[in-house]
């Protein structure tokens with residue numbers, strides 16, 4: 335796979351504060367990578383370096399081989415900030431035409447870009463009358479100018495309602511399918527879990543882990559939870575047959591290590607018709623996130 339963004343052993347110091355320490359990360363064409371981390375973990379610092387807004391203290395970053403901030407890199411990168419602001423008196427079309435002119439592109443593409451983000455009918459309305467979701471879409475339309483190879487999205491769905499979030503991710507999936515590399519920072523773990531290919535977790539400036547959800551689960555080796563619903567009257571038999579099982583109002587719960595998972599499932603299967611229902615719950619991204627992003631003193 336072609337790496338669009340390459341970051342290697344990046345360190346950034348602000349005086350005495352080390353905001354990033356030896357961070358290496360790559361994002362390939364078509365990949366959607368989530369950058370997670372608590373407040374102050376270093377996400378914005380990393381994004382600013384990728385955009386060429388600040389320099390690293392050590393290490394390198396490159397976009398398709400070009401230095402961040404160079405004309406070659408800027409042509410390939412689009413950025414959507416968390417709270418995108420536009421002039422409220424301009425219409426969506428006017429705003430996009432303006433951006434297209436600034437980028438040296440044909441302003442007549444404005445209508446097509448707005449239609450692409452689902453704002454085809456709202457283009458002639460003033461942005462001041464748009465909802466937050468609509469403004470975010472104008473931001474995305476602006477980011478799509480010139481078909482960038484790397485999209486950097488900072489908390490792109492914060493403040494959006496569930497339907498607007500889903501639409502946003504659908505658009506993002508389409509762009510990734512066309513070959514764009516996507517790096518998005520987020521605190522919304524549940525949606526990131528479902529809608530990205532890889533997850534990178536920063537904690538106090540260090541990259542704690544980077545991989546797909548199954549890879550993170552294997553690395554963390556957190557316990558698996560199983561909830562068994564017994565057939566009437568068999569609850570006690572099930573608790574007696576399974577070590578570590580505890581009785582809940584709604585059924586029987588047990589946890590086991592990843593290594594014991596298959597053996598435990600075999601034990602449950604051996605209980606035959608005493609078991610009405612079984613739910614296996616692997617660790618969620620929230621569990622993995624707290625595992626990997628432990629702060630000092632926690």
Ligand SMILES: Nc1ncnc2c1ncn2[C@@H]1O[C@H](COP(=O)(O)OP(=O)(O)OP(=O)(O)O)[C@@H](O)[C@H]1O
Nearest residue numbers: 348351352353371372373374375376377378379380
């Ligand atoms: N210009 C600066 N001068 C000094 N310290 C800074 C500067 N910018 C960031 N920092 C520090 O660097 C660390 C990382 O900050 P950064 O803004 O990159 O975190 P973040 O992960 O984006 O946090 P958030 O989720 O709150 O936006 C923090 O300790 C922050 O206080």
